[in-house]
Amino acid sequence: MTGVGRAGTLAFVLSLLLVSAAPVGAAAVGLGDASVSPTSVSTGDTTTLDLSVNATGVNTTDGTTGANVTVSVPTALDLSGATVTAEGATPNATNVGAVVDDAANAVVVSWNDDAGTDPETVTVTATVSGVAVDRTGEYDLTATVDADGDGATDANGAVGTVTASAPDSDRSVTAADASLFLGEEDVDLTGLDGAAAAGERQRLYGNGGGADGKVATVENALTADVSRGNGFVTGTYALTPGDDTSVLVVERPTVRDVELYPGDTAEGTEVSGSSVPPSVETLTVDPGFNFETADDATVVVENPDGLEITDELTADPTLASEDETVRLDVADLSVGTYTVRVEGADDLDHVNGTATVRVRPEARTVSLSRTRVARGESTVATVSGPPGALRYVRLPADALADDTTVSGPTAEAVFPSGEGLALVGADVSAGVVYAEVSLESDGFARVEIDTERLDADTHDVAVAESVAGDDEASVPLTVTDRRVSVAPARTTLPVGETVSVSGTARGADDVKLYARIGDEYAPLYEDADADELAETSVDDDGSWDVDLDTRAALTVPDRYRIAAVADPGDDRLGSTDRIAESTLHDFDAVGRAAITTTDPSPSASVSQSRVAAGVGDEVTVVGRAPGPGETVRAYVVSPRGAVDAHDVTVGDDDDFDFDVDGVETTGRYRILLVTAGRDADFALDDGGDAEAIRGELTGSETPAQAVAIVRDAYGGAGVDDRVLALNVTASDPRVTVETVRPGDDELVVAGTSNRENGTTLVLDLRQGTRTAAVGDAEVNASGRWRTTVDVGGVTPGEYALRVETGDAIEVRTVRLGGVTATATPAPTATPTEIPTATPSTATPTASADGTAAAAGGTRRATDRATRTETTGDGFGSGTALVALVALLAFARRRSSSK
Numbered sequence: 001m002t003g004v005g006r007a008g009t010l011a012f013v014l015s016l017l018l019v020s021a022a023p024v025g026a027a028a029v030g031l032g033d034a035s036v037s038p039t040s041v042s043t044g045d046t047t048t049l050d051l052s053v054n055a056t057g058v059n060t061t062d063g064t065t066g067a068n069v070t071v072s073v074p075t076a077l078d079l080s081g082a083t084v085t086a087e088g089a090t091p092n093a094t095n096v097g098a099v100v101d102d103a104a105n106a107v108v109v110s111w112n113d114d115a116g117t118d119p120e121t122v123t124v125t126a127t128v129s130g131v132a133v134d135r136t137g138e139y140d141l142t143a144t145v146d147a148d149g150d151g152a153t154d155a156n157g158a159v160g161t162v163t164a165s166a167p168d169s170d171r172s173v174t175a176a177d178a179s180l181f182l183g184e185e186d187v188d189l190t191g192l193d194g195a196a197a198a199g200e201r202q203r204l205y206g207n208g209g210g211a212d213g214k215v216a217t218v219e220n221a222l223t224a225d226v227s228r229g230n231g232f233v234t235g236t237y238a239l240t241p242g243d244d245t246s247v248l249v250v251e252r253p254t255v256r257d258v259e260l261y262p263g264d265t266a267e268g269t270e271v272s273g274s275s276v277p278p279s280v281e282t283l284t285v286d287p288g289f290n291f292e293t294a295d296d297a298t299v300v301v302e303n304p305d306g307l308e309i310t311d312e313l314t315a316d317p318t319l320a321s322e323d324e325t326v327r328l329d330v331a332d333l334s335v336g337t338y339t340v341r342v343e344g345a346d347d348l349d350h351v352n353g354t355a356t357v358r359v360r361p362e363a364r365t366v367s368l369s370r371t372r373v374a375r376g377e378s379t380v381a382t383v384s385g386p387p388g389a390l391r392y393v394r395l396p397a398d399a400l401a402d403d404t405t406v407s408g409p410t411a412e413a414v415f416p417s418g419e420g421l422a423l424v425g426a427d428v429s430a431g432v433v434y435a436e437v438s439l440e441s442d443g444f445a446r447v448e449i450d451t452e453r454l455d456a457d458t459h460d461v462a463v464a465e466s467v468a469g470d471d472e473a474s475v476p477l478t479v480t481d482r483r484v485s486v487a488p489a490r491t492t493l494p495v496g497e498t499v500s501v502s503g504t505a506r507g508a509d510d511v512k513l514y515a516r517i518g519d520e521y522a523p524l525y526e527d528a529d530a531d532e533l534a535e536t537s538v539d540d541d542g543s544w545d546v547d548l549d550t551r552a553a554l555t556v557p558d559r560y561r562i563a564a565v566a567d568p569g570d571d572r573l574g575s576t577d578r579i580a581e582s583t584l585h586d587f588d589a590v591g592r593a594a595i596t597t598t599d600p601s602p603s604a605s606v607s608q609s610r611v612a613a614g615v616g617d618e619v620t621v622v623g624r625a626p627g628p629g630e631t632v633r634a635y636v637v638s639p640r641g642a643v644d645a646h647d648v649t650v651g652d653d654d655d656f657d658f659d660v661d662g663v664e665t666t667g668r669y670r671i672l673l674v675t676a677g678r679d680a681d682f683a684l685d686d687g688g689d690a691e692a693i694r695g696e697l698t699g700s701e702t703p704a705q706a707v708a709i710v711r712d713a714y715g716g717a718g719v720d721d722r723v724l725a726l727n728v729t730a731s732d733p734r735v736t737v738e739t740v741r742p743g744d745d746e747l748v749v750a751g752t753s754n755r756e757n758g759t760t761l762v763l764d765l766r767q768g769t770r771t772a773a774v775g776d777a778e779v780n781a782s783g784r785w786r787t788t789v790d791v792g793g794v795t796p797g798e799y800a801l802r803v804e805t806g807d808a809i810e811v812r813t814v815r816l817g818g819v820t821a822t823a824t825p826a827p828t829a830t831p832t833e834i835p836t837a838t839p840s841t842a843t844p845t846a847s848a849d850g851t852a853a854a855a856g857g858t859r860r861a862t863d864r865a866t867r868t869e870t871t872g873d874g875f876g877s878g879t880a881l882v883a884l885v886a887l888l889a890f891a892r893r894r895s896s897s898k
Contacts (some may be wrong), residue, residue, distance in 0.1 A: 030849065033054045036161075044198040050125070053145075067113070068859070069124045070144045072143070072144075077139055078105070078197075080105070082130055094112045095111060095112045101706065118536060129153060142158055168293075169293075180232075181291045182251070183227065184223045187225075189224050198367075198417075214231060238332045254344050258353045263284060263367065275357065275359065277360055277443050280332055297318070299314070325510070341353070366474065367380070367475060368382075368616070373451055377542070378450050387441045392435070393434060393466065395434075405879075407426050415447055418448055423435075432468075456476045459476070460476055460477075484505045484511065484566045484589045485591050492595075498549045501547070505538050508567045511544045521581070524554070526547045551680065559595075559598070560597065562594065563591050567588065584854050605622060608754075609779055610731065610754045611754060612733040612734070612756070613732065622655070625656055632673055634674075634736070636680055638665060679719050684696075737803055743788070746789060749789060751803065758779070760776055762805075765789060798814070801813070
């Protein structure tokens with residue numbers, strides 16, 4: 001380990017002086033007076049230490065050789081490069097020598113006896129040059145005496161303490177968990193246990209906070225810069241990697257606040273962001289900051305033009321800790337807004353916090369927080385003037401309402417509270433009610449003025465030095481009649497739904513809703529189930545809102561007159577009593593609005609009324625269910641009487657939808673949709689769900705019986721559940737061609753199908769065994785389809801046009817020639833194919849031109865299934881292969897569309 005500034009060659013001087021003492025008889029060897037000088041050294045420098053040790057009770061007559069005194073030095077004071085040469089000895093010691101024990105970091109002085117006395121005190125003095133001061137801290141030097149030279153310690157004790165400090169560093173950190181601050185410089189870390197010595201590099205390993213997993217490096221542990229450039233971020237650090245114990249905490253330096261107080265102390269009213277008159281004379285700055293261990297803070301003041309004037313206001317703007325304050329002399333400042341900034345004094349001068357204060361004129365003034373209020377609202381009068389002065393805020397008798405007199409209770413009601421409020425009173429002879437206020441240290445006082453007992457008009461709020469004195473200043477206050485506004489979020493809604501009603505009632509504390517029913521007004525409810533009335537408090541800004549549940553009072557579809565009553569009184573709040581029209585007129589403020597309630601009738605429709613059976617097609621039911629209910633119960637009755645129950649959720653917009661699947665049987669499917677009535681409860685087992693119908697069914701009902709049971713379950717006297725019926729007819733899959741129209745090198749083909757919306761049809765145009773053209777189409781929600789087949793380059797002649805879905809097929813004969821395409825009946829020969837389905841009876845359906853399937857018109861899937869191979873239809877194996885490919889393509893499309 002090498003000390004900073006250590007020279008290559010060190011000079012060592014050692015002198016040993018043996019002082020003979022008068023014989024005092026035999027005594028034990030001991031350690032007498034000892035010292036080290038100097039006791040204060042500089043970290044990072046080399047120094048010279050003068051050592052003095054008295055060994056007492058030494059027998060110098062017995063011819064001992066190798067007697068010694070050893071002075072042990074802490075490793076922070078590095079002796080590794082020192083050597084010692086003996087300078088001389090007293091007559092009773094010879095062969096005096098001195099060495100530095102590198103391994104022990106100690107100085108050893110030895111001697112031989114030379115016919116001395118017993119006992120004798122031997123005084124050892126040594127000068128050690130070139131001691132490297134590697135670390136900051138306090139270090140104790142100790143000594144041992146071996147008077148017999150036998151290697152055993154005869155005595156030991158303290159020599160003295162050397163204190164190492166770092167004058168070239170801004171501060172030294174010696175305790176674990178100390179805080180460093182981002183931006184500070186020249187921090188001495190050598191005093192930390194395990195830290196590098198002065199002049200050596202130190203790595204710090206983040207183990208917490210934002211520093212976790214990061215490494216910071218400083219080139220010299222004696223002058224560490226806590227900067228982002230060295231890798232520092234906020235968090236905790238250890239001196240060794242993987243150590244969970246933090247040694248240092250790095251924080252962000254902060255000026256938390258800058259508070260300003262009128263006067264010589266940080267007491268009273270804080271006025272940052274406010275104003276003071278020059279008569280306060282002194283403004284005390286009381287900042288809060290967290291970096292006092294790293295840097296001082298300093299106060300900087302700028303005038304309204306941005307020029308620094310700190311030196312004009314204080315002789316010492318520096319604060320060593322946040323417990324200190326700075327006083328500013330503001331007596332001579334001109335009117336304007338001044339900025340007071342507190343920032344780091346040295347390394348942390350980039351950290352700051354600010355406050356502003358306005359120096360206002362000395363003229364006495366009065367102002368109002370609001371100069372126009374509704375009767376019942378409050379405003380605050382602010383009085384300014386010399387701190388400590390008494391002023392009277394007055395209102396004349398003619399400002400009071402007609403039924404209000406000049407009295408003490410009136411004054412207490414008009415001036416209910418304030419800052420600096422001394423007392424309130426009434427002077428009948430002067431005809432005023434007043435509030436006496438004491439202007440606080442900032443020269444302000446504030447008093448609340450409640451306008452409940454004031455007349456609706458404009459009144460002067462005056463300030464005077466006495467109750468009956470002349471006005472020093474006044475400000476007009478306009479009091480308006482209290483008004484209530486009311487606005488429902490919706491003015492038309494189904495019975496049973498809840499609507500939000502809001503409005504304003506400035507000056508009021510509460511609002512209660514009523515509705516006119518007959519000749520009376522009935523109280524309305526926020527929640528009919530919980531019997532919570534539609535009453536609410538008015539917010540500070542005069543607004544209010546409350547929910548209105550139409551399941552109570554507004555249960556009959558009609559147009560209702562809603563009344564919002566401001567401050568109805570304690571006897572009305574919470575009351576379910578109805579009130580007369582005349583009583584409503586007696587209230588101070590009432591707002592009115594209209595709400596129309598409608599019959600909550602549901603509506604619904606199906607995506608298609610005809611559907612193919614046995615092929616997995618689905619029908620979508622969509623509808624609206626206005627009213628309080630959140631669920632629609634749906635029952636699908638099959639052609640055989642089986643009932644499938646569904647619980648369908650109704651959205652916030654009253655819409656609902658669900659799919660009807662499992663259509664396997666041909667015939668009519670009846671869909672019954674049940675919505676709850678105005679009470680939001682179903683007549684059938686409302687604690688359950690749609691499956692509750694199972695308790696009413698045996699499973700052997702006919703469709704008509706099943707429908708009747710469902711209707712009966714949700715009907716009867718006093719039941720207002722709604723039942724809506726829809727029908728869907730299921731039949732065997734079919735496809736028809738209705739029109740074939742020519743175009744420019746194209747055929748426009750259209751038709752119908754009972755397959756579900758989005759089903760793909762495959763079309764091909766054949767002549768003999770040759771496929772001349774192909775196309776496809778999709779069935780729309782109306783059961784219709786339309787497509788265009790490209791016939792450009794197709795030779796004129798007669799062709800078979802085939803349209804199929806995989807479950808149904810239609811074949812038409814088409815003649816192409818010139819620009820004319822004519823559909824004619826197909827040959828009467830029965831085509832043959834390998835059967836693909838179990839034969840079932842199907843009734844031929846007439847084509848668009850009246851030609852039946854047997855005459856070349858429509859052919860059903862069942863027709864195809866019963867063909868034989870005896871006659872053939874002119875289609876060879878090549879044509880069959882093309883058809884198979886087309887059908888596979890169709891199947892893939894249909895599968896992907898599901």
